[in-house]
Structures are given as C-alpha cells and as structure tokens.
Amino acid sequence: MQSGNRVVHEQLRLRVQGVNLKIAAVHRGGVDEPIVFLHGFGTSKEDYTDITQRHEFSDRAFLAYDAPGCGATECADLGVIDVPFLVDAARAVLDRAGIGRYHLVGHSLGGLTALLLAHREPGRVLSFINIKGTLAPEDCAPTKHVLSHQDSGDVFFRFIENLRRGEGYSSGLYMSNLPHKVRHGAVHSIFRSVVELADHGDLLNKFLALPFPRMYLYGEECASLSYLPLLDANGVELAEIPHSGHLPMYSNPVATWKRIAEFQARCRQRIPAASRW
Structure with missing residues (x-):
C-alpha cells in the first residue's frame, strides 16, 4: 500500500471469518509509523480526513477506513457483524496495508474495537487515543434502552427517534446521517x-492494563462519567473538549485536533523516527 505522500482512496478486498469484504479506505504515506483511525457507529472514515488540512500532521502517514456495515464498505453477510468481527476486520486491514506498529485513534464503537485490538496485540500499538469509547455499562445506556423494548418495533428506528428527541451537541447532525452511514442489517448484532x-468484557481493566501512552478524550457533556478519576489515577491522560459531547469531532473539531496533535507530538518525541508505511 505504498503511496508516497499522496492521499489515496481505494477498496481492499478481504475475507474475514469466511465473509467477503470490500473495504473503503483512505491512506497516505509519510514519516514515522502511521496513525490508524477507527470511526464510530453511524460515522465514517471521513471523520478523520481533515488530518490532511492540519499542518501538525503534514508529514504523517495515516490510514482510515469504513468499518464493515458502515459507509462505503461492502459486506457479504451483514448479520455476522459484531465487535469481535470488527476487531478481526481491523487486523486484516492492517496486515493488508503492511502496517507493523502504529498509533491508534478510535471513537465510540471504533474506540471499543481499538481497545480490543490493542489488548490482543499490544506490541504493535505505540499509543492510543480513545475518543469516548465504551469502557463501562454507563457508556451504552441508550443502546441498552432500545434493546430492552419487548415490542416488535425496529431497534434502529427507536435509536434514531431517541436521538431526535435529544438535546446533546451535534445529536441532530448525527441522527440525520445514521440512515445513510449504517447498514440496517448490521445494527442489531452490533448493539447486542x-x-x-x-x-461482561472487563473493558476498563483492559484499558488500564495497556502498556503504552493512552489518552481518553471526551466532550464536556460526558464529564460526569464515573470512571474518569480512575483513569486519571492510573496514568491515562484526560482531554475534556469544551462545547461538545459524545461527538467532539463534530462539535468542536479545532479543539479536538489540537489535543490529538499535542498528544501525538509527545509520543513522537519518545520514539525514534522511522518510516514503516
């Protein structure tokens, strides 16, 4: 997947757990190990393409892609998509791209996928920015609520309607994009x-045990999360983004990219320069 410093959009044909995938990816070569971005439920790789506009990252290699069931990626069997499948897909994408070690950034569902990917192979990860990824039951209360209904209504429809009635930062923008960025057939298995x-996944302890620099980035609406003091006490850098909630990339992208860049710069100082794209 060599591309020099050009931004390249391409489709990667992969087979994961016996299922054919056509992964829509965007990447660029550059110095140092690449930054790998995993987007959240109902968003896409385009959440991160502004990296090309940020002078702090002008020489950095990166990779972002649409997860199975999302965006422009095609999956032959939507019903198999759950978080373990997404982890296996991420591993397959990295291997196809020829990426050895990398810096990891994941938001929401992508943060959860990234956590399990890093837990599986911690030796490949140089740093991890977890953008409001699931670490405890309190993080998925809205998802659990829509799954708890016993009527025959559609889970995805209820999830969207709940967002429509919400008042959080960027909830309207997020809600309007959902039907276009998520395949309906993948929703229920992902939520479950x-x-x-x-x-039951012991996620918080998995995150605390990771042996490389970690940041937990979240919007000010999420400042009451019960586990934030524990993260802080265990060496996780906390980054609270003002004027935002679950979607700081949408509500306050300038502050979000600034904190990502500052964290990356500190990590970069610890690692000898080497281009392994």
Whole structure:
C-alpha cells in the first residue's frame, strides 16, 4: 500500500471469518509509523480526513477506513457483524496495508474495537487515543434502552427517534446521517455485542492494563462519567473538549485536533523516527 505522500482512496478486498469484504479506505504515506483511525457507529472514515488540512500532521502517514456495515464498505453477510468481527476486520486491514506498529485513534464503537485490538496485540500499538469509547455499562445506556423494548418495533428506528428527541451537541447532525452511514442489517448484532462487552468484557481493566501512552478524550457533556478519576489515577491522560459531547469531532473539531496533535507530538518525541508505511 505504498503511496508516497499522496492521499489515496481505494477498496481492499478481504475475507474475514469466511465473509467477503470490500473495504473503503483512505491512506497516505509519510514519516514515522502511521496513525490508524477507527470511526464510530453511524460515522465514517471521513471523520478523520481533515488530518490532511492540519499542518501538525503534514508529514504523517495515516490510514482510515469504513468499518464493515458502515459507509462505503461492502459486506457479504451483514448479520455476522459484531465487535469481535470488527476487531478481526481491523487486523486484516492492517496486515493488508503492511502496517507493523502504529498509533491508534478510535471513537465510540471504533474506540471499543481499538481497545480490543490493542489488548490482543499490544506490541504493535505505540499509543492510543480513545475518543469516548465504551469502557463501562454507563457508556451504552441508550443502546441498552432500545434493546430492552419487548415490542416488535425496529431497534434502529427507536435509536434514531431517541436521538431526535435529544438535546446533546451535534445529536441532530448525527441522527440525520445514521440512515445513510449504517447498514440496517448490521445494527442489531452490533448493539447486542456492545452491550454484552460493556457488561461482561472487563473493558476498563483492559484499558488500564495497556502498556503504552493512552489518552481518553471526551466532550464536556460526558464529564460526569464515573470512571474518569480512575483513569486519571492510573496514568491515562484526560482531554475534556469544551462545547461538545459524545461527538467532539463534530462539535468542536479545532479543539479536538489540537489535543490529538499535542498528544501525538509527545509520543513522537519518545520514539525514534522511522518510516514503516
């Protein structure tokens, strides 16, 4: 996947757990190990393409892609998509791209996928920015709520309607994009998997045990999360983004990119320069 310093959009044909995928990806070569971005539920790789506009990252290699069931990626069997499948898909994308070690950034569902990916192979990850990824049951209360209904209504429809009635930062923009960025057939299995992992996956301890620099980035609306003091006490850098909530990339992208760049710069100082794209 060599591309020099050009931004390249391409489709990667992969087979994961016996399922054919056509992954829509964007990447660029550059110095140092690449930054790998994993987007959240209902968003896409385009959440991160503004990296090309940021002077702090002008020489940095990066990779972002649409997860199976999302964006422009095609999946032959939407019903198999759950979080473990997304982790396996991420590993397959990295291997196809020829990426050895990398810096990791994941938001929401992408943050959860990134956490499990890093837990599986911590030796490949140089740093991890977790943007409001699921770490505890309190993080997926809206998802658990829509799954708890016993009527025959559609889970995805209820999720969107709940967002429509919400008042959080960027909730309207996010809600309007959901039907266009998520395949309906993947929603239920993803939701079930997220709730199961939040309840029984020991996610917080997995995050605390990771052996490289970590940041937990979140909007000010999420400042009451019960586990933030524990993260702080265990060496996780906290980054609270003003005027935002679950979607700081949408509500306050300038402050979000600034904190990402500052963290990356500190990590970069610890690692000898080497281009391994």
